[in-house]
Amino acid sequence: MQLHPAKRVAIVIEAPMLRRLTEALEDAGVTGYSVLPVLAGSGRSGPWSSDSSFGTAGTLVQVVCILSEDKLQDMVDRAFPVVERHIGMITVTDCEVLRPERF
Amino acid sequence: MQEFFSLALGNLGSPLILSFVLGLAAALARSDLSFPEAVAKALSVYLLFAIGFKGGVSVSSHGLTLDIGTALIAGVVLSALIPFIAMALLRVMTSLGRTDAAAVAGHYGSISIVTFVAATSVLDSQGIASEGYMVAVAAAMEAPAILSALWLVSSGGASGGGRMDARLWREILLNGSIVLLIGAFLIGAVTGEDGLREIEAFVVDPFKGALCIFLLDMGLIAGRGLLKSRGVLSLGLFAFGVVMPLAGAMVGTLAAVLIGLSPGGAFLLAVLSASASYIAVPAAMRVALPEADPGIYLTLSLGVTFPFNLTIGIPVYLMLATAAMGGG
Numbered sequence: 001m002q003l004h005p006a007k008r009v010a011i012v013i014e015a016p017m018l019r020r021l022t023e024a025l026e027d028a029g030v031t032g033y034s035v036l037p038v039l040a041g042s043g044r045s046g047p048w049s050s051d052s053s054f055g056t057a058g059t060l061v062q063v064v065c066i067l068s069e070d071k072l073q074d075m076v077d078r079a080f081p082v083v084e085r086h087i088g089m090i091t092v093t094d095c096e097v098l099r100p101e102r103f
Numbered sequence: 104m105q106e107f108f109s110l111a112l113g114n115l116g117s118p119l120i121l122s123f124v125l126g127l128a129a130a131l132a133r134s135d136l137s138f139p140e141a142v143a144k145a146l147s148v149y150l151l152f153a154i155g156f157k158g159g160v161s162v163s164s165h166g167l168t169l170d171i172g173t174a175l176i177a178g179v180v181l182s183a184l185i186p187f188i189a190m191a192l193l194r195v196m197t198s199l200g201r202t203d204a205a206a207v208a209g210h211y212g213s214i215s216i217v218t219f220v221a222a223t224s225v226l227d228s229q230g231i232a233s234e235g236y237m238v239a240v241a242a243a244m245e246a247p248a249i250l251s252a253l254w255l256v257s258s259g260g261a262s263g264g265g266r267m268d269a270r271l272w273r274e275i276l277l278n279g280s281i282v283l284l285i286g287a288f289l290i291g292a293v294t295g296e297d298g299l300r301e302i303e304a305f306v307v308d309p310f311k312g313a314l315c316i317f318l319l320d321m322g323l324i325a326g327r328g329l330l331k332s333r334g335v336l337s338l339g340l341f342a343f344g345v346v347m348p349l350a351g352a353m354v355g356t357l358a359a360v361l362i363g364l365s366p367g368g369a370f371l372l373a374v375l376s377a378s379a380s381y382i383a384v385p386a387a388m389r390v391a392l393p394e395a396d397p398g399i400y401l402t403l404s405l406g407v408t409f410p411f412n413l414t415i416g417i418p419v420y421l422m423l424a425t426a427a428m429g430g431g
Contacts, residue, residue: 014393016386020270045398051137052327057385058401085393 004100007072011063011079012038013088015056021063021082028075031103033065043087060088066095068103110229111418117228119221122315123413126322131330138320146317147217148283153306153313154220154238155284159291160299161235167292171236174368177358178240179247181376185351186212186251192347197339199399205255206388206395210404211347212248213380214241216280217321218412222374224314225417226367233367237375242284244375246275249387256392271390278383318413325406332402340399344407348377352420356427370424377420378412379404 013021018035025033038060040049050059067075076090083090097103114120129136162171189208193199199207219241226233253267291298299306336344355376359369381404388395 014389016389020390045396046331048331049327052324052331053401054321054324054405055382055386057382057389058397086389087393 001098003096003098005069006066006095006097006100006103007069008093008095009065009067009072009075009079009090010093011083011088011090012060013063013083014086015059015061017082017086017088018061018063021079024078024082025063025065025075028078029071030065030067030075033063036062036064038062066097066103068100071103107418107422110421111415113228114225114418115414117225118315119224119311119318120414123318123322123325123410126319126324127326127410128322130323130326133330136323138323143317143320146313146320147280149313150220150310150317151216151280151283152287153310154216154223155287156291156302156306157299158235158238159288159293160295161291162288163292163295165235170234170362171239173362174234174236174240174364174372175243177362177372178244178375181355181358181372182212182214182244182247183251184212185354185376186248186255188350188354189343189347190255192343192350196343196346197337199340201259202256202392202395203399205252205259206392207343207400207403208255209248209252209388210379210381210384210400211351211408212244212251213246213384214244214375215378215380215404215409215412216241216284216382217317218374218378218409218417219371220314221318221413222371222417222420224311225421226370229421231367231370233365233371237368237371238284238288240372241375242281242288245278245281245380245383248380249275249384249391252384252388253391267391271387274390275383275387278386280382321409325410328402329406332398332406335396335398335402336407340403341407344403345411348379348408348412348416349419352377352416352423356420356423359424360427364428366425366428369428370421373420373424374412374417377408377416379408381405381409 011021022033042048053059072092079090186208189211190204193204193207352373355373356369359372364372381401385397385401388400389397
């Protein structure tokens with residue numbers, strides 16, 4: 001079974017900004033992504049938990065996508081303006097996939 | 104005064120408030136009691152539908168009059184005006200920067216629909232009638248305060264400034280609570296008493312029980328928010344969270360006098376003016392004004408003002424409204 005290199009991008013972002021971010025990903029040609037709830041955590045403002053807020057404000061989500069390296073820079077260039085002024089972070093790690101034509 | 108204490112004690116001893124206090128106490132005691140998010144969401148959908156529907160039925164019974172337009176305009180003006188009062192108070196009582204202060208002020212111009220629902224429940228218990236269209240006034244008061252808050256930031260030249268684009272407008276005006284409230288109101292207005300008879304067993308009888316469970320969850324959220332925010336709120340900010348709703352209620356009551364609402368309607372307008380948003384405005388502020396600290400405005404509106412209004416504010420506003428309107 002042949003493995004192929006790809007990039008895994010994980011973006012933690014405030015829930016009210018989610019739709020803006022996924023649209024930026026689609027504009028960058030990202031063909032698939034997953035949205036995961038972030039239940040609790042700790043950051044520069046100390047610990048937080050989604051069970052102490054009501055509605056989307058004060059909660060975070062994580063968007064995970066796998067893409068080929070040639071799409072990465074354009075994706076980051078489009079995603080960063082959405083995240084820039086907000087709580088959140090973008091991380092990029094190396095990964096391997098079995099079906100590279102899907103990414 | 105004796106009547107006030109009797110009303111206040113009756114309110115504090117009601118299942119609604121005791122359910123909220125149970126949730127608050129459980130959270131402060133760090134109990135692991137929790138509600139699945141889907142349950143809380145289903146309860147809020149039910150409560151919004153029921154309150155909107157019943158408001159619509161009331162309008163269908165009493166007929167559509169010009170009073171609705173007057174009340175809607177009053178609500179919009181109050182929502183836009185109250186942030187300026189809040190800003191002035193914040194300047195005097197706290198040392199918040201302009202951006203944080205404007206964000207907080209915006210929350211107090213908008214409304215808490217749960218406080219409104221609890222207030223209508225108190226009116227039912229007391230047998231006091233109110234204008235059914237106050238539900239529509241509640242919906243109209245959600246958004247104007249956001250514009251005032253953004254104007255307060257931009258007029259002060261604060262770095263970053265507020266961002267308001269067409270998409271944010273759509274998200275605010277078509278947020279789920281407003282769509283459900285207005286939609287159910289229209290269904291109630293169109294179907295009237297006949298419609299109510301068909302679904303009365305669903306929207307009337309279980310209403311208070313569902314509200315109790317919902318307030319229990321709100322107590323948990325408010326308590327956990329308070330625990331999390333220790334050190335975030337100064338004494339001045341905490342005092343603002345109590346003084347501002349009283350000021351808002353007075354302005355709301357004055358507006359009710361000017362437009363000639365019934366004592367019940369005046370009470371509801373006072374409650375709307377006293378309450379602070381913790382759903383629509385925080386989400387809008389995170390998009391339009393991300394530099395503002397959400398720990399401050401969420402804790403103030405949900406952890407201080409909401410419990411205050413629910414326990415002490417509601418009987419005070421009812422007394423204020425009945426005294427001002429010459430009822431009771």
